[in-house]
Amino acid sequence: MPEYTLKLRRYDPESGQAPYWQEFKVDLAGHHSVLEGILDARARLDGSIGIRCSCRAAICGSCGVRINGQPGLACHTHLDKALKTARDGAIEVEPMGNMPVVKDLIVDMEAVHWKKIQRVTPWLIAKEPVPEREYIVPHEAMVDVTQSMACIQCGACVSDCLSMEVDPLFIGPAALAKAYRFVGDPRDDQQFERLNDLAEDPHGMYDCTHCFECVDACPKGVNPMGQIMRLRRRAGGDHHIDDRNNGHRHEVAFTKNIRRNGILHEPDLLADSYGGKFNPRAIPVLLKSLPVILRALVRGKATPGKALLHTHKAPKDVKRIYSQIEDREERFELNLYVTGYDEEETEKADEPAAASEGEGQPSAPGAEVGR
Ligand code: SF4
Ligand code: SF4
Numbered sequence: 151m152p153e154y155t156l157k158l159r160r161y162d163p164e165s166g167q168a169p170y171w172q173e174f175k176v177d178l179a180g181h182h183s184v185l186e187g188i189l190d191a192r193a194r195l196d197g198s199i200g201i202r203c204s205c206r207a208a209i210c211g212s213c214g215v216r217i218n219g220q221p222g223l224a225c226h227t228h229l230d231k232a233l234k235t236a237r238d239g240a241i242e243v244e245p246m247g248n249m250p251v252v253k254d255l256i257v258d259m260e261a262v263h264w265k266k267i268q269r270v271t272p273w274l275i276a277k278e279p280v281p282e283r284e285y286i287v288p289h290e291a292m293v294d295v296t297q298s299m300a301c302i303q304c305g306a307c308v309s310d311c312l313s314m315e316v317d318p319l320f321i322g323p324a325a326l327a328k329a330y331r332f333v334g335d336p337r338d339d340q341q342f343e344r345l346n347d348l349a350e351d352p353h354g355m356y357d358c359t360h361c362f363e364c365v366d367a368c369p370k371g372v373n374p375m376g377q378i379m380r381l382r383r384r385a386g387g388d389h390h391i392d393d394r395n396n397g398h399r400h401e402v403a404f405t406k407n408i409r410r411n412g413i414l415h416e417p418d419l420l421a422d423s424y425g426g427k428f429n430p431r432a433i434p435v436l437l438k439s440l441p442v443i444l445r446a447l448v449r450g451k452a453t454p455g456k457a458l459l460h461t462h463k464a465p466k467d468v469k470r471i472y473s474q475i476e477d478r479e480e481r482f483e484l485n486l487y488v489t490g491y492d493e494e495e496t497e498k499a500d501e502p503a504a505a506s507e508g509e510g511q512p513s514a515p516g517a518e519v520g521r
């Protein structure tokens with residue numbers, strides 16, 4: 151039986167001691183989970199190790215930790231797999247980030263995660279009149295929210311959200327994914343109100359910086375960042391919500407900037423987000439940003455010539471891509487959770503001999519959801 155070394159981050163607030171690392175050796179086969187390793191160490195070596203768990207099957211979301219610096223579920227990570235990313239042969243397990251530590255590997259999810267989930271009204275507000283029997287919902291609409299419904303509330307995405315690290319008040323990836331679950335549900339009566347609320351909140355949907363950390367962190371493929379982008383498209387694109395945080399205008403300015411230049415031309419971005427250099431709304435913002443602009447000039451990051459007299463030369467291909475997307479009559483939302491492809495069929499289609507007509511076609515509708 152192989153021996154694995156678990157290096158656990160220990161912390162007991164009642165002891166008055168600072169956090170420290172402690173190593174434990176466990177004799178378990180590699181297919182056992184990190185959680186089983188921790189429970190084994192607790193049973194045999196130190197009964198005071200603090201870890202929260204319940205289902206041991208990646209369902210309840212209670213065993214979220216960081217393993218070798220990456221957030222994940224302890225019950226869903228095999229020891230042999232964890233060893234591959236371990237430094238010096240020891241699998242490091244520490245509590246999740248962005249949440250206060252209660253003891254050892256247990257964080258206080260109530261203080262951050264659950265509070266934010268409550269913030270987004272996580273229940274359906276049914277449309278009236280309520281039908282006598284069940285609501286009939288289009289299949290595509292349910293496919294569209296399936297991904298957000300897969301969340302098990304483990305907090306792994308919250309743990310590594312970079313925006314939350316900077317702004318602890320940011321509603322965050324898990325709660326915003328939850329919000330989309332109801333915004334995208336045609337039975338909900340408050341789509342506009344929900345979107346308006348999340349767009350107008352200074353710590354709302356426009357606080358996400360697209361860092362992809364939550365996408366990588368999520369053990370259930372929820373793609374919280376993708377759900378946030380869906381919220382934004384619905385708010386700005388469908389409901390034309392022009393939020394006071396300038397989030398939607400900034401997004402539009404960014405898209406136009408790339409369309410015109412091919413790559414981002416930073417000096418235009420700030421002013422364009424407020425309606426252009428000569429828009430009265432942009433002047434106070436530009437004045438406020440003068441120290442940053444001056445620093446950029448001093449360091450040669452921007453020159454007056456490039457900033458003011460820049461010619462816009464996006465390559466033809468960039469313009470073509472924009473036209474193709476913008477000329478579509480419908481918006482397409484890719485749902486990468488429900489791929490719509492039968493895995494076996496797709497594998498066969500990848501084999502040259504099996505590349506016959508019809509193979510690899512979506513086995514169920516909903517690979518793409520038109521809006
Ligand atoms: S993509 Fe957005 S929500 Fe996700 S971790 Fe990054 S900042 Fe947070
Ligand atoms: S979105 Fe994923 S990582 Fe975030 S709480 Fe839900 S299941 Fe966990």
Ligand code: FES
Nearest residue numbers: 204206211213225
């Ligand atoms: S113990 Fe339930 S998800 Fe790990």
